[in-house]
Amino acid sequence: MKVGLFIPCYINQLYPQVGIATLEVLEKLGVEVVYPTGQTCCGQPLGNSGYEDDSKGICQLFVENFKEFDYIVGPSGSCVYHVKKHFDILEQTEEVIRVRKNTYELCQFIYEVLGKTDLGASFPYKVGIHKSCHGLRGLRLGSCSERMDDHYSTEESLLKEVKGLELKTLNRVDECCGFGGTFSVFEEAISVKMGKDRIQDHLDSDVEVVTGADHSCLMHLEGLINRNKQPLKVMHIAEILNSSI
């Protein structure tokens, strides 16, 4: 099994530690991982802003970079969702279809494809999960509070096996954080208010570390936490799964 490591643009540039943790977690699981240099972005910022047509070159480059792999795995639910859902703007060649089908969010890949939950990690902190919307309602990484399905959560399944980790339950288990890509800038007031409310929920729930499978939401929350000097740390789930504290 050959896995192509998909590191979304903002993680590449701003959060290399998340990319490193992702790679190391996959290697610990015995997977052969290759990082195709020359990858850029999935095109989501354009698509979500209405400029889907201008993103075709980006999408095509993504397919070009990843077409050789059995699986494509990335630490961002929303970018993976974009590839799976919105690459319908490309001509549906065999390559495009294969890439869309085989692209996985990291937790989903570990849980569904590799069938693993215990990665031997330890992380003795109180953790709250931010269930990013595109992961939750797009990729169905877990059951969402709106639907009357049986409860499941891929992230919870993985975090429950982490030694010493205490998972905290929030008051609103899956409300949006307000990032929303360019929404965060063009609807600044609401975006900030939504983020503040999410953070308060974690604080009220006695959380020390906020984690999630989508670092763009976490970037937004971290920006607010740092500005307001709040006692919360933000870490991507890959960093926790890669911890041995």
Add this chain to the structure above:
Amino acid sequence: MAHADEAAVFNKDEAKVDWHDKALWFVRQKRDKSAHNVKGWENLRDLASAIKANVLSNLDGYLLQFEENAQKNGVTVHWAADAEEHNKIVHSILAKHDVKKVVKSKSMLTEECHLNPYLESHDIEVIDTDLGERIVQLAQEPPSHIVLPAIHKRKEEVDVLFQEHLGTKPCNGDPQYLTSEARKHLRDKFLKADAAITGVNFAVADTGGFVVCTNEGNADMGAHLAKVHIACMGMEKLIPQEKHLGVFLRLLARSATGQPITTYSSHFNKPEPGKEMHIVIVDNGRTEQLSREDFRASLHCIRCGACMNTCPIYRRSGGHSYKATIPGPIGSILSPGIDLKKHSSLPFASTLCGSCSDVCPVKINIHEQLYKWRQVIVKDVPQPVVKKTVLKIAGSVLANSKMYSFVGKSSRFMLKHAPRFLIYSKLNAWGKARDLPEVKNENFDEWYKKRKKNE
């Protein structure tokens, strides 16, 4: 003003935002509890969605069937192509009977057609009899929610409003006192009305009857007391058979307020002897929406308002920020179909979180339609130059590995070394309330290359 500007104004009073958010979240939680009590809730949603899809695919046939059966029952059926024609038809019926006073139960369609001001300009008094609607009518405001029209008002504000208009005593917003005074006030209006206007929740094609759902019984009070009953409906309100009410009535009230069923589900089939019953079937842009494949399913809507209660943006920006008859997520996919330019900011008033689509009892893919409207809007409505330019350039840069690598490096260099006042300037909307991420010495690309070299 665009939605973002309206929302920013609403957010100046954070305590009010918190109150508004909690009030609606409470309704959403009631809905969750209530839906959990129904075995096979998700199947019901599938069924409702399929029935509506069937209705929309065969709308012409169902409409004619409904008209024929309603006529057999002694009901007069009218067809209105648009809001203007609808208003004229309603007025002509009222004029024929020399009606001067009308009571109206809740109808978003008549809001959409701006019927009240039209009738008022013809010296006809129109009283909204739903309590929430009466409150906003007295305040001369549009409803801010389709099920809870006055949800933006605190009880203390209603107290003041009633003192001014109904002559009530100051009561610190005592709901019991205020509703009993409203009741007295409305009783008088019901007794004096010459005609009643109602909306239609469901029109049954194979019987020609229709169902109106209220919690206050105000549709019945109006319709039974007045000599003329006019029911106004959007042409998508049809269901094929009466038995399908078993699907929709179970979903509607639970989704709307968490009640198992509305207090009154009133079935109207034919006029009482000596009285008249009219139905006005309105298109007003619905045929056009039906013709748009990507947006057709928006016509499944049964107006429960669940998408508003669940929407984290609606809860924090208030219904009036949408500047549309139907606010919230469903309004944001319906309104652009009516006036694209006027409502062009609405599909962007969303994080595309998808909660609306999962809560919707008729499974409208609301967030996917919001995404689709965005693609239409940037082509058909002029966009801010900066936004457009930045995104178009991003399109070229991100499609080119070398250029991306260069821009990535230089941007990080800038972020790391530029002085704080420059980075956190007025142009940086992100940085107004949020810190930017701390820039590391290398990006993942560089780290990976180094690691390869050392292997």
